[in-house]
Amino acid sequence: MDRKKEIYLDNAATTKVSDRVMERIIDMCTVNYGNPSSMHNKGLEAENQIRNAANIITNVLLCSEEEIYFTSGGTEANNLAIMGVSEANKNVGRHIITTKIEHSSVQKTFKALEAEGFDVTYLDVDKKGYVDEKQLEDAIREDTTLVSIMYVNNEIGTKQNIEKLGNIIKNKNTKIYFHVDAIQAFGKFVINVDKEHIDLLSISGHKIHAPKGIGALYVRKGVKIIPIIHGGGQQKGLRSGTENAMGIVALGEATKEAYKNLKSNMENMMEFKTKLVEEIFNKIDDVVVNGAEFNKSVPHILSLRFKDIKGQALLHALSDIGIYISTGSACSTKKTDLSKTLIAIGLSPDEIYGTIRLSFGPDNYEDDISYIVDNIANLVEKIRKVVRGE
Numbered sequence: 554m555d556r557k558k559e560i561y562l563d564n565a566a567t568t569k570v571s572d573r574v575m576e577r578i579i580d581m582c583t584v585n586y587g588n589p590s591s592m593h594n595k596g597l598e599a600e601n602q603i604r605n606a607a608n609i610i611t612n613v614l615l616c617s618e619e620e621i622y623f624t625s626g627g628t629e630a631n632n633l634a635i636m637g638v639s640e641a642n643k644n645v646g647r648h649i650i651t652t653k654i655e656h657s658s659v660q661k662t663f664k665a666l667e668a669e670g671f672d673v674t675y676l677d678v679d680k681k682g683y684v685d686e687k688q689l690e691d692a693i694r695e696d697t698t699l700v701s702i703m704y705v706n707n708e709i710g711t712k713q714n715i716e717k718l719g720n721i722i723k724n725k726n727t728k729i730y731f732h733v734d735a736i737q738a739f740g741k742f743v744i745n746v747d748k749e750h751i752d753l754l755s756i757s758g759h760k761i762h763a764p765k766g767i768g769a770l771y772v773r774k775g776v777k778i779i780p781i782i783h784g785g786g787q788q789k790g791l792r793s794g795t796e797n798a799m800g801i802v803a804l805g806e807a808t809k810e811a812y813k814n815l816k817s818n819m820e821n822m823m824e825f826k827t828k829l830v831e832e833i834f835n836k837i838d839d840v841v842v843n844g845a846e847f848n849k850s851v852p853h854i855l856s857l858r859f860k861d862i863k864g865q866a867l868l869h870a871l872s873d874i875g876i877y878i879s880t881g882s883a884c885s886t887k888k889t890d891l892s893k894t895l896i897a898i899g900l901s902p903d904e905i906y907g908t909i910r911l912s913f914g915p916d917n918y919e920d921d922i923s924y925i926v927d928n929i930a931n932l933v934e935k936i937r938k939v940v941r942g943e
């Protein structure tokens with residue numbers, strides 16, 4: 554049976570595992586399958602493979618190997634950073650700061666801490682999704698212990714100036730820890746934890762062509778943090794549990810590939826995105842790009858809103874013909890479930906419902922642009938006819 558043409562434009566949700574990463578996974582499952590804590594050669598070999606993977610990440614972030622901790626993904630890395638630091642430092646202060654556009658794994662961790670009695674400041678962003686710097690500066694208090702700000706927003710692709718924000722924090726108080734959710738930035742941008750004043754940084758494998766269920770947290774040496782998972786004391790006691798050796802090796806390999814091809818991948822995606830947007834504007838009326846100015850926007854994420862369209866209807870209709878995208882709002886029609894990011898940049902409920910997200914990867918080709926845009930244009934016209942009662 555012929556498989557229908559598939560075009561995957563949802564790389565910010567997850568990515569395909571690369572061939573090379575898959576080879577390494579098979580090797581770790583069938584050859585180097587020892588428990589890294591075992592003292593025999595099979596265990597030692599697994600441990601060496603883990604150390605190699607940690608070294609790859611270390612070389613990218615310009616940190617040291619003992620500052621990398623592997624987790625079950627980005628969500629756990631964010632939970633560990635925020636819970637672990639807030640709880641460990643609560644005798645110093647109980648005020649913590651984040652933004653209104655964070656991923657739910659950050660936002661809900663802050664909500665949980667708030668319920669426990671922590672005082673949380675949620676920073677506003679402007680219409681493009683940039684954090685209000687003055688508000689950040691003013692929010693910092695004597696009892697502030699942690700600030701958590703994402704590098705690249707997963708819905709609209711706004712990239713914060715992390716170095717500048719880090720500077721504001723450290724100028725006010727060098728003792729405040731700065732956590733950055735870099736899950737949509739790692740593998741796409743050069744990140745320098747020292748230069749950008751980052752104390753903790755979360756990454757996730759499945760956004761960069763490694764499998765789901767592996768992530769890592771960079772924790773600067775000297776940061777006071779306690780574990781959220783207790784057990785056998787692996788990873789220097791901060792993250793117990795037998796290491797996901799195959800996932801870790803996959804993350805290392807995916808990191809190596811991402812940074813080896815960084816420049817060409819990013820240039821190709823920017824070219825793809827630019828041409829796609831040009832053609833969308835040529836063929837469709839009443840469409841707006843959400844987020845940052847085009848020349849400052851990240852190459853891999855594009856958020857668009859269409860007048861008189863339900864993003865969900867467009868998603869399903871495109872899915873039926875093998876084009877995979879995402880909506881801008883949560884998968885619910887309930888008002889309370891509208892995307893917090895899109896609310897924070899000032900969109901109305903109708904604008905939020907009309908939003909879709911396209912996110913790109915190295916497997917997107919310019920040859921497909923006309924096919925993608927023709928189909929979107931077609932469906933937008935059909936949906937609008939129904940909505941407008943034409």
Ligand SMILES: Cc1ncc(COP(=O)(O)O)c(C=O)c1O
Nearest residue numbers: 626627628656658707736737757
């Ligand atoms: C910005 C951001 N943070 C955190 C996460 C959660 O990562 P994971 O899926 O690895 O738990 C995601 C995933 O969508 C994300 O985009």
